Amino acid sequence: MPFVTVQIAKGHSVDQKRELAKALTDTLVSTLGTKPEWVTIHIDEFERENWAVGGELHSDKPGKGGKHHT
């Protein structure tokens, strides 16, 4: 009964989340042989001022506003 938590930056549309949840579930089914109804996906969004790599807040990095920087 896999439980998957995906931590990504805020700013994704419901369509993107729908596609993501479906694709991740399919991936678990195909790689682990589990059933889709046993898979739970939790999308846990964070604000960029709450995430840091190398000691620098994501919101302080130049050009980190787009969806490609999730």
Add this chain to the structure above:
Amino acid sequence: MPFVTVQIAKGHSVDQKRELAKALTDTLVSTLGTKPEWVTIHIDEFERENWAVGGELHSDKPGKGGKHHT
């Protein structure tokens, strides 16, 4: 020093949270023999568009708006 995280859908009142925190703490005290002041409860609420079972977002499921579908 038990630390309990409860992930539930958004939409519960403060009264429900108060009752939940009290009841969970009592449960840990009675089953584990710990002291109430050693128990921390974290209620971690999620949006229904951020939770999926079977590859389908909770917000897309019909009739999943009520409190009984937490």
Add this chain to the structure above:
Amino acid sequence: MPFVTVQIAKGHSVDQKRELAKALTDTLVSTLGTKPEWVTIHIDEFERENWAVGGELHSDKPGKGGKHHT
């Protein structure tokens, strides 16, 4: 679909875990009106050398070996 994570020290028997999982599930059903089959409980055990309060490892505290100090 509540998902509950319980972080406790290692050293509990399967009987204690069985009782804990049952009691926590009952508590969620009675306080939130959810159904038992929608409740998942994850018991996440930690070693005492991996847990610190006040900057001191739990394994370094005197008399912290018993089950009452979970």
Add this chain to the structure above:
Amino acid sequence: MPFVTVQIAKGHSVDQKRELAKALTDTLVSTLGTKPEWVTIHIDEFERENWAVGGELHSDKPGKGGKHHT
């Protein structure tokens, strides 16, 4: 910078984990447009006696020993 945690039962081989990590990363890249090197996957394995659905430990359920019941 997506961070993905996958909670599954113990008992998967390194080959399965390798395939899972690769497939999940590819899924995130294709659905979110992120770069592979920004994706971290954490496989968090649990013992069946530490996981319960419906108030019943997974280790107590009949026929729940195989890899298809993860």
Add this chain to the structure above:
Amino acid sequence: MPFVTVQIAKGHSVDQKRELAKALTDTLVSTLGTKPEWVTIHIDEFERENWAVGGELHSDKPGKGGKHHT
């Protein structure tokens, strides 16, 4: 590649978060010998009505509104 999650009450400024992320990263570098760019910090803020110690919600405790009660 340390990943650090800091759960604190809401109400901290971006300046405090910036200082916290920097200081935690420095601490990991100096104690573990890791490189700063390998360290990720996630600040996970909670509402006081979602956190309880001793079975009592933090928002119900007298005088728990200030920044010193994080």
Add this chain to the structure above:
Amino acid sequence: MPFVTVQIAKGHSVDQKRELAKALTDTLVSTLGTKPEWVTIHIDEFERENWAVGGELHSDKPGKGGKHHT
């Protein structure tokens, strides 16, 4: 009441953990003005075959056996 989870690879000594817990607690006290006894640190160790960056398991990367690659 800050709760800090530190995810690092297995292989650190108790002395390193002791120093880490102490240093992280001091950092939270100095940056947030909290009291040491309100700070909990959880060190959550992972196996290198359970952690992947860029879709590659940490255990598959060349030269990733040392303590500097945590």
